[in-house]
Amino acid sequence: MTVLRTVYASAIELRTDEAYYWTWSKEAALSFLDHPPGIAWLIRFGTAIFGDTVLGVRFGGIVAMLVTQLLLADIVRRLTHDVRAIVVAVLMPEAALYYGLLMAKVAPDVAMIPFAVAMMWALVRLTQSGDGRWWLAAGMFAGLSLLSKFTAIMFAPAVAAFLLMPDWRWRWLRSPYPYLAVLIAIAVFSPVLIWNAQHDWASFRFQGVRATANYGISLRTIGDYLGLQFGLVGFVMLPVVLSGLVMTAWRGYRKREPVAILLSTAVLVPFAYFFIKSLTLRVGDTWPMFMWPVGFAAAAVNLAMLPKEGWSARTIRSIIFWVNTALVSGIAFVVIVFLYYVAAPWNFLGKMDPIGAEAGFEQVAARAQAALDETGATWIATTDYRTYAMMRWMFRGRVPVVEISERGRFQDFRDPGIDRIKGQAGIYIGRQPDDRSPLWNSIPATRLPLAQVERRWRGVLIDIYTIDKLTGWTPELSPSKDSPLFQWRVLAGEFSMRAADFFLPSPGGGGSIARSVSGVG
Numbered sequence: 001m002t003v004l005r006t007v008y009a010s011a012i013e014l015r016t017d018e019a020y021y022w023t024w025s026k027e028a029a030l031s032f033l034d035h036p037p038g039i040a041w042l043i044r045f046g047t048a049i050f051g052d053t054v055l056g057v058r059f060g061g062i063v064a065m066l067v068t069q070l071l072l073a074d075i076v077r078r079l080t081h082d083v084r085a086i087v088v089a090v091l092m093p094e095a096a097l098y099y100g101l102l103m104a105k106v107a108p109d110v111a112m113i114p115f116a117v118a119m120m121w122a123l124v125r126l127t128q129s130g131d132g133r134w135w136l137a138a139g140m141f142a143g144l145s146l147l148s149k150f151t152a153i154m155f156a157p158a159v160a161a162f163l164l165m166p167d168w169r170w171r172w173l174r175s176p177y178p179y180l181a182v183l184i185a186i187a188v189f190s191p192v193l194i195w196n197a198q199h200d201w202a203s204f205r206f207q208g209v210r211a212t213a214n215y216g217i218s219l220r221t222i223g224d225y226l227g228l229q230f231g232l233v234g235f236v237m238l239p240v241v242l243s244g245l246v247m248t249a250w251r252g253y254r255k256r257e258p259v260a261i262l263l264s265t266a267v268l269v270p271f272a273y274f275f276i277k278s279l280t281l282r283v284g285d286t287w288p289m290f291m292w293p294v295g296f297a298a299a300a301v302n303l304a305m306l307p308k309e310g311w312s313a314r315t316i317r318s319i320i321f322w323v324n325t326a327l328v329s330g331i332a333f334v335v336i337v338f339l340y341y342v343a344a345p346w347n348f349l350g351k352m353d354p355i356g357a358e359a360g361f362e363q364v365a366a367r368a369q370a371a372l373d374e375t376g377a378t379w380i381a382t383t384d385y386r387t388y389a390m391m392r393w394m395f396r397g398r399v400p401v402v403e404i405s406e407r408g409r410f411q412d413f414r415d416p417g418i419d420r421i422k423g424q425a426g427i428y429i430g431r432q433p434d435d436r437s438p439l440w441n442s443i444p445a446t447r448l449p450l451a452q453v454e455r456r457w458r459g460v461l462i463d464i465y466t467i468d469k470l471t472g473w474t475p476e477l478s479p480s481k482d483s484p485l486f487q488w489r490v491l492a493g494e495f496s497m498r499a500a501d502f503f504l505p506s507p508g509g510g511g512s513i514a515r516s517v518s519g520v521g
Helices: 002-011 016-025 038-050 054-080 083-094 108-129 133-146 150-164 169-173 177-198 202-212 219-233 237-255 258-277 292-308 313-342 361-375 385-395 438-442
Strands: 379-382 401-403 426-431 446-457 460-471 489-491 503-505 512-514 516-518
Touching: 002 054, 002 313, 016 038, 016 054, 016 385, 038 054, 038 108, 054 083, 054 108, 054 292, 083 292, 083 313, 108 133, 108 150, 108 258, 108 292, 133 150, 133 177, 150 169, 150 258, 169 177, 177 202, 219 237, 219 258, 237 258, 237 292, 237 313, 258 292, 292 313, 361 385, 361 426, 361 446, 361 460, 379 385, 385 401, 385 426
Parallel strands: 379 401, 379 426
Antiparallel strands: 426 460, 446 460, 489 516, 503 512
């Protein structure tokens, strides 16, 4: 399965967000508007070995998956000493689509997951040894988790219950170790705090807009959330894991078992939170993915606990049957999806295909290169960060690429080569209809239409891009915070909204306008 993920990582072109994170890996910024820097460091690790290739960008995800599996195996080994439970813990992520295949795609969650599981592993070691120094290791891994993605904070209720619910609570509340662990976590997380203090707490305000967005109660968004969990965790695996978590929670809170409390709460609380959020907002496909590896460990441990608790042989056989079914059907599904993307020539999902929807940028880059050659232009301008990221990836530094709007996303980025831009013509690449943004009214550039280029995947038209020649203007890399060129926007796309939701009919009846939530500059 690791070989399969490596082939997938090498064969599938980068998605736009992956290219965006790759651009971060080329910068020396302490942190970034959208997320902490952990994913940039993970990509830098892979590209240091394999260069700026798709495998280099994604190699960190392959390693993260292996580290996660080793930690899960050791957690279950220490708690059960049952070989079958250990094998189940290792194979469960292989049988879940997100981990068995899609974890080869880099995202902040991929950087966070091994550190989050390592924190749980350290707390298991604490439980078994009684050595308070394991609190310090847990604090370090908690800080590294937060340094990868803010949602790691959602493990805090589980750690609090682990500390306060068992009979040992007064021992640890009187001990300095838990408090030192918090200080260590803050110290490790400090690059993000320092960057935000220097930049008007931009990351926290950005994530605050995303977390508090509300589009009204919708049964469809609830269905989307639950459907994503079935699809990415497994149609059989999800019920198996949830049932194991419920049994673990019942055992833990009834008997005040620290590890059972920790593992069950670490999944059930975030699961419930995202369910509540899904009442009014479409939960992104990766948002809950940090929690399920802990659920795999809990389900595997629960499997070994059933005979010890006197469950009937019939019940145990039934549970083992469903676990085996989940593993076999899940791994088969992962392999089928792998073959579809790597070997099949068809597109069954049209524009909705999650990989195909972000493929085909080499067509845009080729036409952009032709436009550069035809006009003598020396730089490329974009007005959305996804096109910017893909053009930087495609041109690999040969041509300066500038995102001329949303400059708040690019604070502390290095100079892209202003000496190659100033006084020179450039070309603008914009996805239709975004290329007609009112933003252009505040930009004193002359636009000369050059071409339109279609982006296709397996014969299906995904998007059309406009290419214009720009003259008479040099982009401003550091506009004031009240400038429309600085302000970041939380687009509907940030919430993984469907295209039909993103574009609303314009007041005049023709064309469309983008619905957005503007952030405070």
